Amino acid sequence: MGLDLINGIPAHVLFVHVVVVLVPLTALALVLCAAFPSVMRRFGLALPILALVSLISVPLTTSAGEWLERHVDSNALVRKHAELGDQLLPWAIGLFVVAAGVWWAYRRSARSVSETAGGAGGTVGMPLRVTAAVLSLAVGVGAGVQVYRIGDSGAKAAWRNGYSATAHADRD
Numbered sequence: 001m002g003l004d005l006i007n008g009i010p011a012h013v014l015f016v017h018v019v020v021v022l023v024p025l026t027a028l029a030l031v032l033c034a035a036f037p038s039v040m041r042r043f044g045l046a047l048p049i050l051a052l053v054s055l056i057s058v059p060l061t062t063s064a065g066e067w068l069e070r071h072v073d074s075n076a077l078v079r080k081h082a083e084l085g086d087q088l089l090p091w092a093i094g095l096f097v098v099a100a101g102v103w104w105a106y107r108r109s110a111r112s113v114s115e116t117a118g119g120a121g122g123t124v125g126m127p128l129r130v131t132a133a134v135l136s137l138a139v140g141v142g143a144g145v146q147v148y149r150i151g152d153s154g155a156k157a158a159w160r161n162g163y164s165a166t167a168h169a170d171r172d
Contacts, residue, residue: 003060004067012064016154019061022054023092023147027140030099033106034129034136040106051099058092061085077157084150091143098139102132 003011033040033047040047062085069082109125 003064010064010068010071012061012068015057015061015064016151018057019054019088020147020151022050022057023088023095024144026051026054026095026099027143030095030102030136031133031140033099034102034132037106037109037129040102041110045103048096048100048103051096055092055096058089062089075157077153077160081150081153081157084146084153088143088146088150091139091146094139095143098132098135102136105129105132 003015005011006014029043029047029050033043065082065085069078072078105125105128109128
């Protein structure tokens with residue numbers, strides 16, 4: 001894709017922070033918006049936009065990670081991290097699709113309620129809200145668990161035997 005180094009630092013090391021923050025934040029926002037219409041009312045279009053930014057950050061980070069993988073010593077830990085990293089994109093796509101669906105369903109429901117002047121729109125949307133909440137929870141937990149697994153494997157790949165358990169005497 002292109003961005004490999006930023007100020008001489010591998011871009012992956014910087015981009016990974018965006019993914020680690022935005023994907024779980026998007027998952028949490030999605031679950032809250034799907035479960036509570038009052039939260040969705042406050043989020044509005046910000047929910048699918050947040051999910052889109054999260055989605056875009058995943059292949060950007062993966063691409064930078066593939067560049068970095070070619071520039072470090074290959075070992076089983078690095079390969080495992082790369083393999084897990086490749087598995088995040090479907091979860092990010094799921095977050096975006098469900099977030100867009102929750103936003104669309106909320107907009108549709110809000111429009112129908114306003115057209116019926118406060119009619120029984122809330123009860124009609126209950127099965128849809130429950131389905132959206134369950135889907136949001138499944139995709140959100142899946143994405144969060146995958147981010148954790150990737151981060152854990154990346155930390156092991158980067159830091160295994162790379163530090164001392166005891167402090168150096170000459171550093172205070």
